[in-house]
Amino acid sequence: MPSGSLPQRTPAIVGNWKLWGTRAQAADHCDRLLALLPDEGRRPAAVGICAPFTSLDLCVEKLSGSGVGVYAQTMHQEESGAFTGEVSAPMLTEIGIDGVVLGHSERRQFFCETDRALQEKVAAALAAGLRPILCVGETEDEREAGETERKLRHQVQEGLEKVESERLAEVTIAYEPIWAVGTGQVATPEIAQDAIAFVRALVADRAKEAAERIRVLYGGSVKPDNAAAILAQPDVDGALVGGASLDPESFARIIAAAAP
Structure with a gap:
């Protein structure tokens, strides 16, 4: 599909705080971020944060009334049960959460999340009215072995398996090459474009x-x-930002970079 034929999609910049922030720090961060952002109608991108x-x-x-979305960093696929330490989609919607990040590489690596479990989580999030952000990406070894497309195909097809075709656009996909997550390495704009065009x-x-x-x-490592340079690529619809989102000034500059 030629990129030039695609309709304009509003970019989204989402900050993933990971394991960071007391409630006092979160309150201060929200206040500082709102002070830096233009009014919602003048922003170049939709904005969201993923807090603990x-x-x-x-x-x-x-953030109520500001247009800044609030996302969880994970959730369980079941609504209730003997799953100590877990949180369900209805629990998140009850407190006004907009969406949830699913399948981040750190969740896959350190908490053994599988593609099969993630397809259940994506479906559960949609059923509860949450906007899922499904993360996919290859390791450095897989890229060097020419396995990037195979890995992305498997993760995307598995992750979206239980989503009806008419609801696919309600899911956001985040391509995060594992070799670039938290390492300081960053994919070139061309690598990002090629991978994201393949996902599309x-x-x-x-x-x-x-x-x-x-x-x-x-x-x-956005x-x-x-x-x-990354956001200027025709198929790149925004960024899932890690460490740089912890500083409101840095995050606001990334949001501003989404302007055409």
Whole structure:
């Protein structure tokens, strides 16, 4: 599908705080970020933050009416049960959460999340009215072995298996090459474009219209000094930002870089 034929999609810049922030720090971060952002109608991108569970309700309160979305960093696929330490989709919607990040490489690596479990989580999030951000990406060894497309095909097809074709565009996909997550390495704009165009083509195999509407973000050491070049790529619809999102000034500069 030629990129030039795609309709304009509003970019999204989402900050993933990971394991960071007391409630006091979260409150201060929200206040500082809002002071730096233009009004919602003048922003070049939709904006979201992913806070730890302990600060989600506070962020919802602080960001209410601002147009900044609040996302969880994971959730369980079941609504209730003997799953110690887990949080369900209805629990998140009850406190006003907008969406949830699913399948981040750190969740896959350190908490053994599988593609089969993630397809259940994506479906559960949609059923509860949450906007899922499904993360996919290859390791350095897989890239060097020429296995990037095989890995992306498997993760995308498995992750979206239980999503009806007419709802595919409600999912956001984040391409995060694992070798660039938290390492300081960053994919070149060309690498990001090629991988994300491939992801979009995979969605088109299911539903062409959905592929034209779905957002596909880039994640992996995004910073103010490299954001503009990445976001300028025709198939890149925004960024899932890690460490650089912890500083409101840095995050605001990345958001500004989404301007055409």
